[in-house]
Amino acid sequence: MLAKTEQNLVKSTYNFIESWLENERLQGKSEATLESYRRGLYRFTKYLAENGITNPTPTDISEFRVYELATYSAQTVNLTLSAIRSFYRYLVAVGAMPYSIASDVKGAKRAKANQHKRSELSAGEVLDVLATCDDSVEGIRDRAIITLMAYCGLRAIEVQRANLDNLKTNGRMTLWVQGKGRTEADEFVVIPRDQEIVIRRWMTERKKLSTAEPALFVSLSKRNQGERLSTRAIRNLVKEHYRKAGVDDDTKTTHSLRHSAITSAIRHGATPMQVQAMARHASFDTTLNYIHEVNRLDSPAEDLIEY
Numbered sequence: 001m002l003a004k005t006e007q008n009l010v011k012s013t014y015n016f017i018e019s020w021l022e023n024e025r026l027q028g029k030s031e032a033t034l035e036s037y038r039r040g041l042y043r044f045t046k047y048l049a050e051n052g053i054t055n056p057t058p059t060d061i062s063e064f065r066v067y068e069l070a071t072y073s074a075q076t077v078n079l080t081l082s083a084i085r086s087f088y089r090y091l092v093a094v095g096a097m098p099y100s101i102a103s104d105v106k107g108a109k110r111a112k113a114n115q116h117k118r119s120e121l122s123a124g125e126v127l128d129v130l131a132t133c134d135d136s137v138e139g140i141r142d143r144a145i146i147t148l149m150a151y152c153g154l155r156a157i158e159v160q161r162a163n164l165d166n167l168k169t170n171g172r173m174t175l176w177v178q179g180k181g182r183t184e185a186d187e188f189v190v191i192p193r194d195q196e197i198v199i200r201r202w203m204t205e206r207k208k209l210s211t212a213e214p215a216l217f218v219s220l221s222k223r224n225q226g227e228r229l230s231t232r233a234i235r236n237l238v239k240e241h242y243r244k245a246g247v248d249d250d251t252k253t254t255h256s257l258r259h260s261a262i263t264s265a266i267r268h269g270a271t272p273m274q275v276q277a278m279a280r281h282a283s284f285d286t287t288l289n290y291i292h293e294v295n296r297l298d299s300p301a302e303d304l305i306e307y
């Protein structure tokens with residue numbers, strides 16, 4: 001739930017967006033383009049509000065680009081970035097801002113077909129990252145977060161949206177997930193039996209925190225203790241554990257843990273249908289892309305060539 005100040009800020013921003021879109025319409029932009037612009041700007045505004053960003057910087061826009069690439073194609077992300085640049089130029093032109101914060105933000109590089117933008121972590125790297133989580137309350141929380149990503153394929157936004165009542169135990173421990181493009185938690189992941197203790201340890205600590213916040217994962221910092229973790233905070237804590245584990249590779253991001261979970265399941269014999277269910281892929285083609293990528297590296301035709 002957004003605070004009243006944040007709600008007013010979002011409303012004001014939406015008013016500016018509609019004024020800018022009308023200006024773009026007068027310059028001859030098609031209705032289809034304008035609708036794409038609107039959707040992109042609204043996602044950007046929602047991202048800022050959910051992360052408590054009231055005065056965005058170029059770095060915030062760059063991080064939004066990374067966040068978008070975990071869900072959308074480079075083409076869609078670049079269209080949104082074009083809209084953001086145009087929007088901030090408009091704000092400068094009407095005197096709402098002294099300068100544009102988006103002018104120097106680079107576009108997203110287009111990945112080759114069937115090639116993922118994020119590298120997976122090796123099995124050893126995943127275990128090393130988990131080993132950096134100590135027995136402090138923060139360490140127990142972080143281990144639970146990383147476990148859900150590495151063993152269940154959760155996205156950062158799904159971790160951020162998870163509530164206490166989404167966790168169920170009925171023979172097996174499951175977590176109902178509100179995935180991308182969803183308005184409610186309508187799919188679930190199954191916690192591996194060996195990892196249930198990690199989640200139970202966090203639940204023990206979570207119950208000790210006196211807060212009305214329904215979130216499964218909350219901040220432990222003095223500034224906003226008990227509040228729902230933002231996606232930015234989740235990405236930052238994962239990257240910090242990467243640093244401690246010596247995982248120093250720009251292609252290995254928070255989303256790489258999801259990539260690792262899916263590819264590990266494929267390598268250990270999961271059927272395509274099992275993988276699609278775990279990954280919650282709307283399109284089976286997305287699952288097949290993962291299978292193709294794993295098979296291409298693990299069982300290349302080149303190894304069968306003889307002379």
